[in-house]
Structures are given as structure tokens and as C-alpha cells.
Amino acid sequence: MKKLLRLLFSRAVLVGCAILIQVFTLVIMIWKFGNYFIYFNTVSSLLSAIAVLWIVNNNRNPAYKIAWIIPIMLFPIFGGLFYLMFGRSQLSKRNKRKMKYIYNTMSPALNQDENIITEIALQDKNAAGQALYVEKYSSCPIYRNSFSEYLTPGEVKFERLKEELKKAQKYIFLEYFIIEEGVMWNSILDILTEKVNQGVDVRVIYDDFGCLTKLPYKYDKHLKKLGIKCCAFNPLIPVLSIRINNRDHRKIAVIDGHTAFTGGINLADEYINACEKYGHWKDSAIMIQGEAVWNFTVMFLSLWNYLNNTDEGYEKYKPLSYTQNELEKDGYILPFADTPLDGEALGESVYMNLINSAKDYIYIYTPYLILDHEMTVALSLAAKRGIDVRIVTPFIPDKIYVHAVTRSYYRPLIESGVKIYEYTPGFIHAKSIVVDDDFAVIGTINLDYRSLYLHFECAVLMYKTRSVFEIKDDFIDTLKKCKIINLDEYKNIPWYKKFILLILRVFAPLM
Template sequence: MAEKTKRHRNKKKRDKAILRPRKHSLINRTFLTQGAITLLLILIQIAFIVLAVIYLINEFILIMMLIDFILVLVVIFAILRRPGDISYKIAWITTVAILPVFGSLLYVWVRMFPNTKIIIKRYNKRIEETKEVLPQNVEIVKRMKEDYPTYGGVFAALYEQTAAPVNANQKLTHYKVGEDAYPYMLEALENAKEFVFLEYFIIAGGKMFGEIIEILRRKVKEGVEVRLIYDGLNHLTSVPRNYHRHLRKTGIKVKVFAPLSSSVSPYQNNRDHRKLFIVDGKVAFTGGINLADEYINEIDRFGYWKDTVVKIEGDAVNTMTAQFLQMWSILGKDRKKPMELEKYMRENKVEEEINNYLVPYIDLPDNKMAISEQLFVSQIAQAHKYVHVFTPYLVMSESLRKEIIFAAKRGLEVIIIMPSTPDKRLPFWVARSYYKKLIKEGVQIYEYTPGFMHAKATITDDEFVNTGSVNYDFRSLFLNYENGIIVADKDYAKTVEADFQECLEQSLKISEKEIKEFPWWQKVMGRIGRIFGTLF
């Protein structure tokens, strides 16, 4: 019985033992099967998600590439359609091609942002108002066309765009360097009785500007109206940001052109590069110099500073006065006020007989006529003996470069004097990147060895001179506000040409040998700068 019970108990144990594994096996298999299925489903889900993401990414990329391609095409088409120099267009197209989205958006932003257009529209309105006060002198135009049949038309054409009439019998004095002109500028200020208008790209503390400010303070106390316009970049480089407020406390009326601000606008790329020095509407100075010590060689920055100044006496001063007031009237709150041109116009008849014609001109950014460029091209195209150029920079437009080369091909003596010591390295390297081609085509390039050549003048045939603030570069030709005078005057032209010849004797003629010795990395930087340097 006991044995039977023991067998039964063992049987039950065995049964349990047998049942337990079977039961456990069934559960385990069920669990494994469900886990496998779940795992499989998860893997399928992950695979599906991965495939979907890859598909969507590919679709997104394809869509973005398509949008990008269309955007680039539209922008390039817009660039090509827009009037302008081919080098400028190539620079934009290259930028868009390398950085499609950024380049396209940058171009749209620059072209569509209204600030520059608003300012230009405002300025053009003032030009139209000026025509009511400064009419073109038909008799002078007729006489000039008889004396200079082709140039007469060029001079007269400036009136439509700039309200600058042709003037005759103007007294001109050429100063070879800033320190020669400076005493006469101070003398003019000391003799001021009614008003002084100054507009300059650069002002900086030191002897020159300090002495000018001292005289202006005294003149304000004497009842002379004093106005000063300077470019806003000076707040970054040479004067405190609140400097204009300090000057206003002395009674000097001051305006800052395009002061630097936290807001980013394309119009900040357009600077006031003009140089106007006007006293009582009777005498004016313009040229390359600004109001800082290096321009009168009081300090040495880049070796000897070579610049030129022209003093103007006669009716042309009225035009320059109007040009100052045009700029003044578009800045700040005065843009809604009349210019009061009549108040500042003066009779300026020159006593002596001088056989010449003169037009003080201005140029604006984004000007479809590209006045400065057209004047240079016209002057060079009509030359029949020589073309001599002072310039600190040489990043020419395609049209100007072709005309320079064609003049050499026509057998004219074409000489350009550049600095040997640059004030800005990259533009200098870019300029040198053009030397080889120009020299090969017959253009002679010289570099002024005493130091920095900052003079800006184009002399042709001992008859015509174009001088002022305009450089042979894209910034002057297309981006900045500029001023200058174009003159038909044999005596004045010969004086400026004599100055040119003196500089030539102090300059090194550049040949292919010198070009080969330029550092290779400067050549590389120059070539790269040629592509993008036209934009900024």
C-alpha cells in the first residue's frame, strides 16, 4: 500500500514534472512567436519609416533642387536683362552659381530693397527743381559746339541728367599737391562773409581739419552760415559717433550721410565720396583731397601722398553750390523743405577773358546713364593724340577698359600712373591683375615710386581734363555719389599735363618682367578679387 502510494505520488510528481514543462513550453513558444511577430512588425515599421524618410528626403531634395534651379534661372535672367556692365553681371552670376540660395536672395534683397531707390528718386526730384533756377545757356552751348563740335554735345548732354549748365570763361587754378592748395583754402575761409558749404568723404582729427574747424567756429560767431556734410563711415574710422552733435553745439550745421546703424540696408554700400569746398558762392575747390592730414603730407601713411586740387572761380560755382544743396536737402528732416537755391546763387563774372568751357557734374549710384563712365569713354574715344590718366585704383568697367585698349590700338599714347604703395591691398592686387593684358595691348602702366598716387584726372590732347572725386573703379563708377568737372581749356590742360609729366619722371614703368616678380599669392587674390570686387 505504501509502495503503491509512493508510486502514485511519484507519478503525480512525474505528471507535474511532465505537465509543467509542456505547459511552460507552450507558453514560451507562444511568447516567442508573439515576440518574433512583434519584433518583425517593429522591424517592418522601422524599415517602412526609413524608406519613407529616404523617399521623402529624396522627394524634398528633388523639390528643393527644382525650386533652387528655377530661382537661379529667374535671378540670372533678371541679372542679364538689367542694364549694366558685363563684369558686374558676371560677378553676380558667379555668386548665384556658387551659392544659389544665398546669392539669389542677396541679389533680390539688393535690387528690391527700396532705400536706395527712394534716395535716388528724392535726389532726381531736386535735380529737376534745380533746372528752374539754373537754366542751360543756349548761346554758350552754341558757341562751344562751334569750337568743339563733338565735345559740345557731350557737355550739353549733362544738363538733362544733372541740371549742370555749360559755363564759359571760368578761372581755374591747378594745385599739384594738397599742401599747395591748403593755404588758399584757409584763405578763402578767412574771407568768408555769407556762407561756407563743405562736403567730404573723409574727415579726421589733426592739423588740417583742426585748423579748418577753428576758422569755422569763428565765422559762425561772425554770422557766417556754415554747413558740413560728411560720410557716415567716419564714425567707424576717424571720429566719434556723436561728433556731429558736438559740432552742432558750436553753431555749425552738420549732416551725416548714411550713418552706420544696426539695421542692414543695401544703401549702406552707397557712400558719399564727393569733395566740395564752397565759399560765398564765389570760389570752390574740388579734387582728390579730403580733410585729413595725410592729404597735405602733414603725416606719412603710405609714403608721399600725391593728390591734385582745382580752384574754380566763376558761374560754375553756382552749379556746385546747387549740388551741395541737393545733397543737403535729401538728408534728414530737410527733405520736405525747399532748397532755397535762389538765396545762394551769385553773379560771378570773371573779369579776364579766358577761352574755356566747363561743366561741374555729379554722378549717382544705380544711374542708368553711368555719367562718370560715359564721360571717360567719350573723352577717350574722341582723343587723337594721347590719353594720360592719374588714378589710385584700376578696376575698370568693360566699356572703359575696351575704350582704353582701343585708344592704344589706334596709335595714341595711353599712359596710366598708379601708386606703388597701396592704401588698400586687395584693390591694388586686383588692379595689377589687369596690367599684363593692358600692356600687351599697348597701354603703358607706371607706378608712382615716392608713395601713394591719389590724384584723379584724365587729360587728352592738351585740351580736355576730367578731374574730381571719381576713380577708375566700380565703386566710383556705379556705387558711390561722386562729383567732378569736365573742362575744355588748353591752358589748364597743359598745366595738368605738365604735372603728369613730372610724376611720370618719378614713376617706374611696369613691364612683363616686373609682373612676373609680383608674388604669386597676390596674383591669385587679384584674380579672385576681379570676380567679386565689382559688387562691393
């Protein structure tokens, strides 16, 4: 009974109920007005028509357009109004000015060494072009003097992260989509508290929506009492708003400017298999050391300035020197950020560039496979031209409806020659792609619409690093624990399930 009462009065349920009441009230008001005022019907329908014209002529993904056009046309009285309220990823003018200012301060702090681009171009013009593209649209340069270490599963990253946190002398920056009290976070919090007492500058950013059911209300205040500087991204309030569309899905840890971590692993127990929710949780991360860490430092500080309305400079957080181990040559490393607010689908374009330029193989880990037409065509064409394209997705889902949509994308890919596997021990949350023994990307970017178009994300692009081979070897080893998917098992799916899948696929961009 206590658990039921705790659930009923939890923040998630209360906020959800408040929003549902507002939605219901809005629908009833519009419906009632529509019954009594012909002018209101006319205005609402005109608004819906304008919304459709706007959607058709903007630069958004076509599938995302269709997912909105259908409900607007089916419910013209309030469809257009709902799109204007929830269908756009736009900031207010004031916040746009703030964000633009932040990005303007980032660019001077991140300077590309042109000699490195020239050096890469002599080896592979495509690699140099990829680096130039990412630098142009994220301001993040590529580095030579850096080192990378692939970490999998989550337990390995956890131990490595604790080891590096204990070494911190100046600052620790943590930015995560999900933080949840438990073995993992409590262990890290003990270290952070100890470091604060030693005079280390410790800062934490967490996504309020991502932590809605994970952390107590106003948890940031609790951390501040411990001496940890903290803020929540997009604090959730029980009011209808488009702000819920844009979430901070990044996972970043920066220690003293010389060591950084990113990948799929949040700070919660399922990510390290301390508790089992969906079978064995397969995840991965990358640790980088050396000059490339500066990109992550600037990423974190720029968002910190935005959230706290501050104008703190970056240079004082840049290390004066690096240890010899960090300066070992290990290929080229480019950490980058992707934002939904600039109209450039950077994460997807990085994936697409690698897929289109592949010569031998493409190996992909992704928890969700909800693709737009362009990505489906790119993967299919790669397989048709003889590239070994393999994708690993979960066998046990964390979200049943999303997994159903993921499986609905299997058929056209398999028919084109793409090999799809499901990780039979449980859930795979890793997000990575490795291509031709040359390139790899590992980070927070899922192959779904939210990750590619609506969330703040980050990743590391690597060229000719040792970790590229580590990711490849891990992928090949993981295949031993997977089952390959064939089309026969889908031929006998009942017609009504196929119909449900068709509907889910239409609205997949909104999930």
C-alpha cells in the same frame, strides 16, 4: 592695453560684429531650413534662378553681373536672397519720390546758355557734344565766365582753401567723404567756428561710412553745438542693408557762391602729408571761380534738402555779381555730379568719350585701376591707333588687395601699347585725365567699379582752360618720380598668386 580696448569697443568694430552676427545667423537659419524642408530648398533655388534672370536682363555692367551670378550659382540656397538684400542700388519708393523731386528742382535752377554751346561747336563739335551730354544727364550746364586753378599736392590746396574760407561773408558749404580730427580738420574747424560767430551760414555734410573710424559717434551733434549746421550721409546702423553700397564720395567746398573746390583731397592729415601712412601722398584739386561755381552750389543744396527733408530755394545763394578776376575768360568749365541712382554711368561715359576722341595723347592719374571690358578696350584701341596713352598708379598701396587687382589689369593694357607707371615715392590719390591740350577732367571719380557705378561723385570738365596745361605739366613732371612697368617682372609670379589674382578679378566689381 588701453589702445586694444579702445579698438575692441570702437564703433567700427561693434557695428562690424553686429552685421557679421546677423549674416552668420541668416546663413545658419537658411542652412538649417534647407536640411529639414525640401520646400524651402525649392523656394530658395527658385529665388536664386529669378535673381540670375533679373541680373542677366538688367542694364548693369556685365562684370558686375558676373561677380554676382557666380556666388548665386555656387550657393543657390541663399545666393539669390543675398543679392536681393545687398546687390541692388535702389532706394525705397518714398526716397525715390524725394530724390526725383530734388532733381526736378535742380533743373530749373541750372539753365544752359545756348550761345555758349554754339560758340564751342564752332571750335569743336565733339566738345559741344560732350557738354550737351553732361547737361542732359546731370542738368549741369557749361560756362564761359569762369576761372580755374590747378592745385597740387594736398598741402597747396589746404593753404588755398584756408585762404578762401577766411574771406567768407555769407556762407560756407563743405561736403566730404572723409573728415578726420587732426592738423587739417582742426585748422579748418577753427576758421568755421570763427565764421559762425561772424554770422556766416556754415554747413557740413560728411559720409558716415567714410568717417566710421575717423570721427566720434554722432559728430554732427558736436558741430551743431558750435553753431555749424551738419548732417551725416547714410548714417550707418548695425543692421543688414543695401544702403551701405551707396556712399557720398564727393569732395566739395563752396564759399559765398563765387569760389569752389573739388578733387581727390579729403579733410584728413595724410592728404596734406602731415602724417605719413603710405609714403608721400600725391593728390590734386581744382579751384574754380565765377559763374561755374553755381553748379556746385546747387549740387550741395539739393543733397542738403534731401538729407534734411527741406525744400529750401536756391536763388538766394546765387551771387549778384562777380569780381573782374573771376570773369576773366579762361576757356569753358563744366562742374557736374554723378549719381548711382539714375542708371547712367555719367563719369565713365565722360572718360570714354574723351578717350575715344583723343588725337594725340591721354594722361591719367588714378589710385585704382579696376576696369570693365569697355574701358579696357577703349584704352587699348587708343594706344593701338597711335595715341600716347599713359597711366600713373601708386607704388605703395593703401589697400593691398585692391592694388593687387589693379596690377592684374596691367598686362592687357601694356600689351596693347599703354604705358603704365607707378609713383615710387608713395601713394597717388589724384583722379584726373588730360587729353590733347584741349580737355581735362579732375574730381572724385576713380577708375573702379564703386566710383563709376555705386557712389555719388562729382568732377569738373574743362575745355581750353589754362589749368589743362597745368595738369599736363604736372603729369610730365610726376613721371620723373615714377617707374615704368614692363611685363618681364610678372612672368615669374608663382602660379598660386596668379590663381588668387584670377579670383580677385572676378569679384573686383564688389570691392
